[in-house]
Amino acid sequence: MNKIKFVSILFGAMILTLVGPSMAFGFGYDFFFKNILDVEIGSKFESFYLSLMLTNTLPVSDVKYSELISLVNKHTTLSYFHTFQLFFTKLVDGILLVAIFNLLSGVLKITRV
Numbered sequence: 001m002n003k004i005k006f007v008s009i010l011f012g013a014m015i016l017t018l019v020g021p022s023m024a025f026g027f028g029y030d031f032f033f034k035n036i037l038d039v040e041i042g043s044k045f046e047s048f049y050l051s052l053m054l055t056n057t058l059p060v061s062d063v064k065y066s067e068l069i070s071l072v073n074k075h076t077t078l079s080y081f082h083t084f085q086l087f088f089t090k091l092v093d094g095i096l097l098v099a100i101f102n103l104l105s106g107v108l109k110i111t112r113v
Contacts, residue, residue, distance in 0.1 A: 003107060010104050017096045025085045026051035032078055037071060054082055055089050 026048035033039040033047075041047045042064075050068055052058060060066050072078040 006107055007104065010100055010107070014097065014100050017092060017100065021085070021089045021092055022051045022055060023048050025055075025081075025089075028081060028085075029054075029072075029078075032081060033068070033071075036077065037075065039068070039071065041068065051085070055085060 026044065029050055030041050030044070030047040033041050041050060050065060053060060053065060054069065054072065060069060072082055
C-alpha cells in the first residue's frame with residue numbers, strides 16, 4: 001500500500017474516531033427521548049448535535065436544545081447515560097487518537113523531540 005493511501009486511511013480513521021461516538025450516542029439519546037420520555041428530538045442530525053453539545057459543552061442558543069439538556073440533567077437514566085458517554089468518548093479519544101497519531105508519525109517519519 002502506498003504512503004498516500006495509507007495516510008488517507010489514517011485521516012479517515014481519525015475523523016471516524018472523533019465523530020463516530022457522538023453519532024452512536026446521538027442515536028441513544030434519540031431512543032431514550034422517544035421511548036422513555038415521549039419527546040421527539042427531530043432529525044438524526046439534531047440528535048447527533050445534541051450529543052456533541054453535551055460532550056463538548058458547545059454554546060446553546062436554541063430553546064429546544066436547552067429544554068432537552070435540562071431533561072438530561074433531571075432524568076436519572078439520561079444523566080447516567082451522559083456520564084457514560086463522557087467517559088467512553090474521552091477513553092476512545094485518548095487511546096485511538098494516540099494510536100493513529102503514532103502510526104501517522106511512523107509513516108511520515110516525524111521525529112519526536
